[in-house]
Amino acid sequence: MHDQVVHLRALFARRAAHGRQEMDRITHGVLAATMVDLETALDHCHAIFSPPPHDRFRFHLGGHRDIRLAFYNGLRGAAAIMLAAFVYECTAWPGGMGFIAITTLVCGLFATRENPVVGTTRFLSGAVWSAIAAGSLDLWILPYLTDYEEFAFVLGIFLFVGGLAKCNRGTAGAAAAYGLLMPNLLMPGNQSRVDEVTFLNGAFHTVLAVGLSVLVFRLVLPFRARDERLRFGMHIRGELRRLCLVPLPPSPQWWIGTSVDRIGRMVRHATHEKDTTAASGIRLMLMFSSVGLNILLLRQLKRQRRDTVSDVITALLRALVRYRPVSPRGIAVVRATRRRLARMEKADPGNGRLLEVLACLDGISRTATACVAAMAAGVE
DSSP states (O other): OOOHHHHHHHHHHHHHHOSHHHHHHHHHHHHHHHHHHHHHHHHHHHHHHHHTTTTTOOOOOOOOOOOHHHHHHHHHHHHHHHEEEEEHHOOTOOOOOOOHHHHHHHHEEEHHSSSTTHHHHHHHHEEEEEEHHHHHHHIIIIIGOHHHHHHHHHHHHHHHHHHHHHGGGGHHHHHHHHHHHHHHHOOOOOOOOOOHHHHHHHHHHHHHHHHHHHHHHHHOOOHHHHHHHHHHHHHHHHHHHHHOOOSSOOOHHHHHHHHHHHHHHHHHHHHHTTTTTHHHHHHHHHHHHHHHHHHHHHHHHHHOOOOOHHHHHHHHHHHHHHHHSSSSHHHHHHHHHHHHHHHHHHSTTTTTHHHHHHHHHHHHHHHHHHHHHHHHHTOO
16 A cells, blocks of 8 residues: 555656646645655555554643633532532531532533533432432341441442443443442441431432532523524634634644544534434534635745745735635635736646645635625525
8 A cells, every 4th residue: 555655645746747738747746745645644554553662652632721711610529518518507417418419420520521511410320320329228138238348249239230231331431430439328337237217318318419519510501502602603713713813723633633623523512402403503613624725825835935936925815814714805805816926826737845845725716706605595
């Protein structure tokens, strides 16, 4: 496969240099660059499957940081804890401190999800089942056990059931709450067990704390997939202008990874909320990502060499910062720049650098035109 890629790269480079028509030269130039990327990818695959001795390389996957979602989760958690503290203050409930502690724990667990509402009701059902299972053990089985080994065996059976439920996708959320809360409700000791009054009080404040957390996360600043999609769209449109402006732009690989992560999050949000109208919005996000990738490729080509082509690219990027890449005026600027570079390519046919720049401009022009048409049609 590596030899075939090398052969195709040479073939496409030769056709790009000696093609008769402009679009043929551009197409074969893009294919030649693709073969270079594919050759690099094959080298990486070979290094993965046959690593050199003493290889310490590890892939670094950057995490997604959403400041707005973190702030909202903080407000939800604060509201739940303040409500729990208000109940404790008004009732002087002996289990109030445990109620506040479990509320804090569950809010922290919900806040780790990209969609904090997903799985909350299943977690509540798991808390209810954990109270039922622990009640069965504490009220009907433990009084008849005399050795700690017998108790460990019986408890192992109950936990084994929770482990089986964890393997099923439909019951995994409930099983997580079951495995976390059920042993805590029993509070086993070597020579003692929890009395009925203490157990019922602990089970009540545990289930009530989970229910309060679920209620707060569903009612306080409720999560909506459509709002997240609109926010991502506004953010990436602003990023396209920043990509033209920032002194140290990110690498195309970083942009691809970030775009895939965002689109994957949007797909998961739409799936969880059964949003059948999200497909066109996700497709629009994908086109925005394609425009950003071509902008970054243009900036890479500009940094390769200081000549007339790099000056033209610099003027184009400054114009895109002013008029925005995805706008009718931005598209007009891109097309005017393309006509200027096309005349330069006719004077120097087969120039690989010019062919790559023309390919990037074609990608920006066509994709931005499709984005403008989609937004004019009402796509969000």
